[in-house]
Amino acid sequence: MKLPLLDLLVFLVYMVGIVLYGCSFYFRNKSADAFTVGSGNLPAWVVGLSIFATYVSSISFLALPGKAYQTNWNGFVFSLSIPIASYIAVRFFVPLYRGINSVSAYYYLETRFGAWARLYASACYLLTQLARMGSIMFLLALPMNALFDWNIPAIIIVTGIGVLVYSLMGGIQAVIWTDAIQAIILIAGALACALVLLYSMPEGPSQVFKIAAEQDKFSLGSLSSSLSDSTFWVILVYGLFINLQNFGIDQSYVQRYLTTKSEKDAKFSTWLGSLLYLPVSALFFFIGTALFAYYQAQPHLLPANLQEPSLSDRVFPYFIANGLPSGLTGLLIASIFAAGMSTISTSLNSSATIILTDYYQRYFQKNTNEKTSMWVLYLASLVMGILGVIVALAMLQVKSALDAWWALSSIFSGGMLGLFLLGYFSQKARNRDALLGVIAGVLVICWISLSPAYFRNDFWAPFKSTLHPNLAIVLGTTAIFLIGFFTAQIFNRKVNVNLKSR
Known part of the structure; x- marks a missing residue:
């Protein structure tokens, strides 16, 4: 497919602008402290939007609609556990990490159980981030493939190179500020998609709800006590544990607690980022349900090669490319792509921080100077980026990127x-x-x-x-x-x- 000129211009202008803005923070990263926690001077609302954007990324924007399109709203139960996890984070985790003298989330484990505990947890974290980066890069390639029919492995490799440059130059300040921009644009884009779907139905918006209700697409899952199926209770408990892990021991979040000026600001950021995700994730699931109704009512609009259930992750990118007005398509593709890049940058930045603090400074050279620390951060980012690309290429074999991410994060945690x-x-x-x-x-x-x-x-x-x-x-x-x-x-x-x- 050839992208209309207006969409192409929107895409290029937005991407160039956001990348240049991110790279401009290079001049502020003269120390490891600035690179990893922004010297603790970032505004609370910006950090909160960054926490929200870390949740969203391309996993939410593409995989959640794909899951709702394929099945129902069972996956939304995951989001219902977030307020509980947020309360525990604000009550216990934020004060703990603001009080210890380390940027590493796993330093605390060493103080309690010794060096082996810190090494074990940090290794599990790095493996989890590889799974996360791989999932995001794979999902980023889908809309580009739908738009240009470019080779998916080639898109993954080029994306990996672009993200490496972005993260190496920008540091955590670039990640957080660009996350805030992405959060606003992604919400606006998701709302626009939902409205277009509703008002593109042959019989009007109510037809979406009629078709979805007939197919039980709004179901949150079975309430049975089965532990072998994806029931309401299985997903709720899983979500609670994953979100407790995110807020309690995930380096990406712990670093954000340290980027604000005070503990009060850190708590505000945590509440803002987590609670904002609840309605927005519902919006993503609604988009998937609306897509199902849209193509049920107009099956001739969906190519035969996308009607297989195993290709549900690719239906929303196809709609973005073919069902949205000119101009909106380019902006949405650009925002999804840039949001994914900033989320991967978060993983690269936090992983590099762990490699520096939990490995290099712990086992090789405790008192490193700023120049050495920055070189370690750069090299660690490079290695993690290459490994993330390899994981993304392996994702070509999975049926659902969301299921794959959930399974891998569960194992590697x-x-x-x-x-x-x-x-x-x-x-x-x-x-x-x-x-x-x-x-x-x-x-x-x-x-x-x-x-x-x-x-x-x-x-x-x-x-x-x-x-x-x-x-x-x-x-x-x-x-x-x-x-x-x-x-x-x-x-x-x-x-x-x-x-x-x-």
């Missing part, structure tokens, strides 16, 4: 939230208790995630997990906390008995 909760809420827990808990948690995660694929023959079949894959992080986290908590009670009780006997 390694239940590290359980380790954090153990350290925070159990004062008796020590190194040995935490280690036993982590071993148990990792075994649970591996069993739930891997046994369905590998326990196929008759001998192993009885040991195969029938639980939903999203429960891996839930039960892994729970296992770490409970095993660590109870072993701490048992061992400490024995110690007390021995002391009394003396």
